[in-house]
Amino acid sequence: VPAPLETCWSLWEDRERIPLWMPWIKSVKVLDKDPRMSRWTLATHQFGRDWEFSWLARNLPPVKNNKIHWPHAGIEIQNRGQIKFVRTSPTSCNITLIISYEVPNALVPFANALTPLVEGIIQKDMERFREVV
16 A cells, blocks of 8 residues: 555544445444444445345454454354554555455355455455555
8 A cells, every 4th residue: 555554554443434445334333332342334235136234343452553353243244354554665555454254144145156246345445445545
């Protein structure tokens, strides 16, 4: 990414800004009573219809300017992942996003098509992040 690591880190750390480069994430709301927790809402049109899913996520303590990570936190959509940041120069860095998830019951009939679809969406999101930053 052609931006300083600290700039990229601050954008990703502000979870409520993530929909700026991930438009299929309709919203992220950090919970007032526990700022480690956030309510995510995904909205997309795929397989000929509109879909909307919502889930709670719990961030683990971040490793500043290095890693943001989260475990499965609820019963809605089970997922976990991490975002890793590596400085490549004073004005650039590499960002790696890894997500694993269980396919929601409503999408099980589309499971074979879902993985490449999600991978493509996330790749476009990462490209969009380069434009936002």
